[in-house]
Amino acid sequence: GSGLELISRSRSRAARIKAKSKVTVVIGNPPYDERAQGRGGWIENGSDSEKTKKGGGYRPLDDFRAEGNGRTEYVLKNLYIYFWRWATWKVFDANANLPNGDVGVVCYITTSGYLRGAGFKGMREYLRRTTSEGWIIDVSPEGMRPDVPTRIFPGVQQPLAIAIFTRRPDCDSDVPATIHYTAIHGRRFEKYD
Numbered sequence: 001g002s003g004l005e006l007i008s009r010s011r012s013r014a015a016r017i018k019a020k021s022k023v024t025v026v027i028g029n030p031p032y033d034e035r036a037q038g039r040g041g042w043i044e045n046g047s048d049s050e051k052t053k054k055g056g057g058y059r060p061l062d063d064f065r066a067e068g069n070g071r072t073e074y075v076l077k078n079l080y081i082y083f084w085r086w087a088t089w090k091v092f093d094a095n096a097n098l099p100n101g102d103v104g105v106v107c108y109i110t111t112s113g114y115l116r117g118a119g120f121k122g123m124r125e126y127l128r129r130t131t132s133e134g135w136i137i138d139v140s141p142e143g144m145r146p147d148v149p150t151r152i153f154p155g156v157q158q159p160l161a162i163a164i165f166t167r168r169p170d171c172d173s174d175v176p177a178t179i180h181y182t183a184i185h186g187r188r189f190e191k192y193d
Contacts, residue, residue, distance in 0.1 A: 030084070
């Protein structure tokens, strides 16, 4: 009568799709929480099957790390980064052994710290290496705590960006992806327009 069984069945079906189905597009607005260490599941800690396939000790989040960058990489312990890594893994890595299994699109609107922050160097390198092209739409060029009328989401004080990354069948990991950048200025309604 409460509908909980229906929700439970829906969640189970969604989990099966997320685990076993080929996904070519992920679009979303992941949650932000900069103190999310321990909540990244197998993205953060790896899984037994991944350790076996990758030769032991593999954690998908490690693909967002850069050599010699360890001290600054505490920023990767953010919930939205775990979502970024899951999406890129699901679209670009999970089905790489299938014909055209690694093609697709990841599009997120998130805080924009990963665009310039030192701790995100490995994430940027991963995106340039594993995608064909990317578009960054900076929707908060005003910086941290912009005036409320300029914010896309009035309650969010952090700068935001929309990122779209695509991988085509002809993607060459030795050729960095072309990245296009634009900044949208003005009040919220002007940015929406």
